[in-house]
Amino acid sequence: MTNAYRITQQVDSNENLVFSLDKYDxxxxxxxxxxxxxxxxxxxxxxxxxxxxxxxxKEVFNEMFKSGKSAGExxxxxxxxxxxxxxxxxxxxxxxxxxxxxEAERFKAGEKKLQGVLVGKIMxxxxxxxxxxxxxxxxxxxxxx
Numbered sequence: 826m827t828n829a830y831r832i833t834q835q836v837d838s839n840e841n842l843v844f845s846l847d848k849y850d851x852x853x854x855x856x857x858x859x860x861x862x863x864x865x866x867x868x869x870x871x872x873x874x875x876x877x878x879x880x881x882x883k884e885v886f887n888e889m890f891k892s893g894k895s896a897g898e899x900x901x902x903x904x905x906x907x908x909x910x911x912x913x914x915x916x917x918x919x920x921x922x923x924x925x926x927x928e929a930e931r932f933k934a935g936e937k938k939l940q941g942v943l944v945g946k947i948m949x950x951x952x953x954x955x956x957x958x959x960x961x962x963x964x965x966x967x968x969x970x
Contacts, residue, residue: 845883871896880953881905909956911963912945917955918967932968940964 870922872882875896888899888906901908910912921943932939948961 875900876907876947876956877905878907878953878955878957880948881907884953887900906952906954907956908954911959913952913953914959914963915967916949917947918960918964921950922967929968 834859846907857878868882868886871877871886872879875882877885877900881900885896885905886901888894889896892899894902905950925943925946928939928942932943944960945962947964948955948957951960
């Protein structure tokens with residue numbers, strides 16, 4: 826006999842979305858693990874334990890609920906590991922800067938808010954795999970040189 830897990834969602838009296846995790850078998854619910862699961866806490870734990878970016882964590886989290894697979898299995902199967910390699914990130918930064926020369930020049934001229942725009946484009950180009958802290962660090966180095 827195999828056990829399975831089921832996540833159910835409800836709205837509590839304060840209109841908050843509340844999740845329950847039940848362990849069950851073919852005869853019904855065996856055990857309720859928690860009346861309330863803090864999904865944000867689980868999501869953050871997933872990000873920290875596997876060093877994931879927000880984009881990748883969302884993909885893994887959604888796939889975990891759809892497939893029942895573990896985070897590790899999904900990350901390995903889909904090659905969703907966060908990349909911190911300077912060379913990989915720098916190549917993407919150079920590509921994005923060459924495609925967005927106007928924004929780069931405006932940043933250099935003092936429009937620092939454009940850093941977020943450029944980081945977003947770099948993260949998109951890396952399909953969410955680039956380490957955001959490394960992206961920011963290397964982007965500033967490239968723009969200030």
